[in-house]
Amino acid sequence: MQYDNDLESPHRELFLSVRDILLGIAGTEETKKEKITTYSHNGAGLCQMRTMAHGIDIGFLKGFKMEDKYGLLHGETKRMRVLSLEALLSEELEYYLKEAIDKNS
Numbered sequence: 001m002q003y004d005n006d007l008e009s010p011h012r013e014l015f016l017s018v019r020d021i022l023l024g025i026a027g028t029e030e031t032k033k034e035k036i037t038t039y040s041h042n043g044a045g046l047c048q049m050r051t052m053a054h055g056i057d058i059g060f061l062k063g064f065k066m067e068d069k070y071g072l073l074h075g076e077t078k079r080m081r082v083l084s085l086e087a088l089l090s091e092e093l094e095y096y097l098k099e100a101i102d103k104n105s
Contacts, residue, residue, distance in 0.1 A: 003032040009051035054087035065103040
């Protein structure tokens with residue numbers, strides 16, 4: 001399971017820090033899937049997260065609707081946008097999570 005791989009990754013601490021932030025948002029639930037860990041907010045898909053060689057990737061499921069104030073989102077799919085982190089950027093992460101929740105409503 002990918003969650004187990006994430007816990008064995010060199011980026012474990014970053015993954016767990018972001019996970020704690022996500023689960024600290026009221027209404028957020030975690031689902032551990034074979035290839036990725038997903039998060040929903042009040043029953044609607046919010047994002048998915050996994051460790052990568054560079055750090056972690058957070059894929060926002062409705063990222064195409066989000067404002068990209070910091071210019072950190074990337075992705076070429078019709079809907080999803082990805083935030084790649086090598087370190088915890090608290091201010092930026094808080095902004096993108098708020099955007100994702102607002103656009104999910």
